[in-house]
Every structure is written in C-alpha cells, then in structure tokens.
Amino acid sequence: MRETAFQAECLRLAKRLGLLAVNIHGSGWSNKGFPDLLVFHAGRVVAVELKGDSGYKVQPDQIVWRNRFLRQGIPHHVIDSIELFEETMREEFDL
Numbered sequence: 001m002r003e004t005a006f007q008a009e010c011l012r013l014a015k016r017l018g019l020l021a022v023n024i025h026g027s028g029w030s031n032k033g034f035p036d037l038l039v040f041h042a043g044r045v046v047a048v049e050l051k052g053d054s055g056y057k058v059q060p061d062q063i064v065w066r067n068r069f070l071r072q073g074i075p076h077h078v079i080d081s082i083e084l085f086e087e088t089m090r091e092e093f094d095l
Contacts, residue, residue, distance in 0.1 A: 003052035007036060010050065010085045014039055017086070017095055033061025035069070035076065041093045047076040048085070 007023060014021035020040040035047040047069045049062055058066075058078055069076040075092055079085045089095065 003036075003050055006052045006082070007050055009082050010037065010048070010079070013082060013086055014089065017089060017093075019089060019093065031061075031065075033059060033063075033065045035062075035065060039089060039092075044093065045074055046089070046092045047074055048088075049076070049078045050085075051078060051080040 011021050011023070014037075018041065022038050022040070023036060024034070024038070036050040037048040039046045039048060047065075049058065049066070051058070066076045066078075077088050077092075079088060
C-alpha cells in the first residue's frame, strides 16, 4: 500500500479508537524528517513515522527527529502496517 493510502487508513483507525491524529507533514510548518503523524489522547502524545510498501527505509533526518522526541520522553514509532499501528496505539494509550 502506498504511504498516502496507508496514512489515510491510520487516520481513520485513530478516529475510530477515539484518538486525535494530526498530519502536519508537508504543511510548511514541519521540518524535513518530522514524523508523519502526531497522535494525542488523554494528555499524551506519540510520534509516528509511517512506512508504506515503497521500500523506503528510515532516513537520517527522520532518525534525528526520532532522537529529539525520545529525549523529550515522547514515544516515537516506525510503523509499516495497519495492524502494527492499531497494536501500538492500543499499547501506548492503554485502550
């Protein structure tokens, strides 16, 4: 699945789970490498980098952002399937 379709599927699932998921990538407000999604629930946030089936791996600028989030105590996940997205969101937000 292409990343655009994968992202749309993740956004729909997040909504069904009662989560607020935001994509600001490409909006002009985010820097290169910024995670694809920020997911919020009950005062917590999780950063998510999505990887579709294009074969692209995590890039160096994405690793920089991952480290920035982790230093701030914000979980950061690289997700490559809708099943992993759901499992991760349920674990992170105790759903």
